[in-house]
Amino acid sequence: MSVDQAADRRVLEFAHTALIVGADRDLPSVLVPELHRSAEIYDEVLLVVSAQTRAALADAAAEVRPDVVSWGEPAAFYQRLGSAYEAFRRCLTAQHQAGRRLHVIAEPDLAAAVDPGFRAERTTAYLAYEAVCNDTYAIGGSAVTCIWDSRDHQDTVIDGIRATHAYELTSTGPAPSPRHLPPERYLAERHDVPARPAPSRPDRDVTLHEFAELGVLRSVMGTWAAGHDVAEEGAEDLVVAVIEVATNGLRHGQAPVRVRAWRDGDTLLVQCDDTGDQPIPATAGYYRPQPLAVTAGGRGLWLARQLADVVTVSSAPGRTSVRLHFPRQLMRLRFPPISRR
Structure with missing residues (x-):
């Protein structure tokens, strides 16, 4: 050609x-x-x-x-x-x-x-x-x-x-x-392989057995994020992303769902583990859901990918893990509009 x-x-x-x-x-x-x-x-x-x-x-x-x-x-x-x-x-x-x-x-x-x-x-x-x-x-x-x-x-x-x-x-x-x-x-x-394992003693460690406990998780994550010098909007984004992933674990995986949060350097990390045996599809969360899919619960991982910086997914027998990265500097930014010549 x-x-x-x-x-x-x-x-x-x-x-x-x-x-x-x-x-x-x-x-x-x-x-x-x-x-x-x-x-x-x-x-x-x-x-x-x-x-x-x-x-x-x-x-x-x-x-x-x-x-x-x-x-x-x-x-x-x-x-x-x-x-x-x-x-x-x-x-x-x-x-x-x-x-x-x-x-x-x-x-x-x-x-x-x-x-x-x-x-x-x-x-x-x-x-x-x-x-x-x-x-x-x-x-x-x-x-x-x-x-x-x-x-x-x-x-x-x-x-x-x-x-x-x-x-x-x-x-x-x-x-x-x-x-x-x-x-x-x-x-x-491709395979998502986190560079470092979760610490044995994370900052926060919450186990969920039912949807009614999501309110407790929301409060715990909000207080934890607010204590790390990120913008209020960034803290809210972290909480929403974590709730979406934890909800997915309860709805599509299997309880209990364990949520751990810790800081590594200048990055806040949250990992959600459920005990289900169904691996998350490789394309999950990359394609914007259609309006009807939103009401059917198809937006969780997509929204988490929008709000976190990096989202890694890994599966093993009896466990599915989703890890969210929130670099503190990015959680503080306000973004300017496009400039034209």
């Missing part, structure tokens, strides 16, 4: 592309031509990138029509992982509903505001969203290009990037990724 044919095809279908940078020269030599190509195809090119990348692209962006290129503040998107994924989905949806084609060029920020000991788990969790967005971002003729620096990640992460992106950006344009996997297969083959 020629570059022109690939460009024509991208107008008609969603293109999820990875730019894997291996040297400083790769960014301008590969991304600048793509910026010019996109300006001819899309109604808007939204760049959500680091200050360093923005500086490297500023001259090239200035050469493009001023009504095409806009800049997004990374902090407005890269918050907690689930809400970051949802923010991009809503942005693409709004543009599609307005009859506009949007190309987002984004540089995932997975290290800021997160304890170094949890960055590997966070990257693994983010790649799950990268897999799912091949379905959920396929709105009209939109496109998303993600910038990843191979010097910042292990080879296993780079392999995951190639598996979750349908295309890889080269100097001649996007090329199909031979390692790409369908979202359901990618999610089924």
Whole structure:
């Protein structure tokens, strides 16, 4: 397929592309031509990138029509992982509903505001969203290009990037990724393995046998979160996420449900364990529930993924565990709107 044919095809279908940078020269030599190509195809090119990348692209962006290129503040998107994924989905949806084609060029920020000991788990969790967005971002003729620096990640992460992106950006344009996997297969083959076990003496340890005890859990979690210097809204988000997961354990798993909470460095963690034998589906919580599903109780894990930063799920005979990560710095943030050039 020629570059022109690939460009024509991208107008008609969603293109999820990875730019894997291996040297400083790769960014301008590969991304600048793509910026010019996109300006001819899309109604808007939204760049959500680091200050360093923005500086490297500023001259090239200035050469493009001023009504095409806009800049997004990374902090407005890269918050907690689930809400970051949802923010991009809503942005693409709004543009599609307005009859506009949007190309987002984004540089995932997975290290800021997160304890170094949890960055590997966070990257693994983010790649799950990268897999799912091949379905959920396929709105009209939109496109998303993600910038990843191979010097910042292990080879296993780079392999995951190639598996979750349908295309890889080269100097001649996007090329199909031979390692790409369908979202359901990618999610089924990955495994959530918490880096550290729960402590033997957590800050809070609550066991639930029935729904009537959820009020006690709400009070315990609210008091615990409020004592860790997070914003009131952040504390409320933590409580809602925990209640949703605990409710799922009682409804879809099996009582008793044990809920433990502790602080590790600058991260608040909560783990919910039920004693059921039904594993949680690999895709659970990644796809926005339909309105009818909300009333039927289908929103619990999806909502938890929106409110927590990282959610890991693991199953073993007689136990299903869901662990929620709440980095304190992210629980304090207030996010600015998109800024435009």
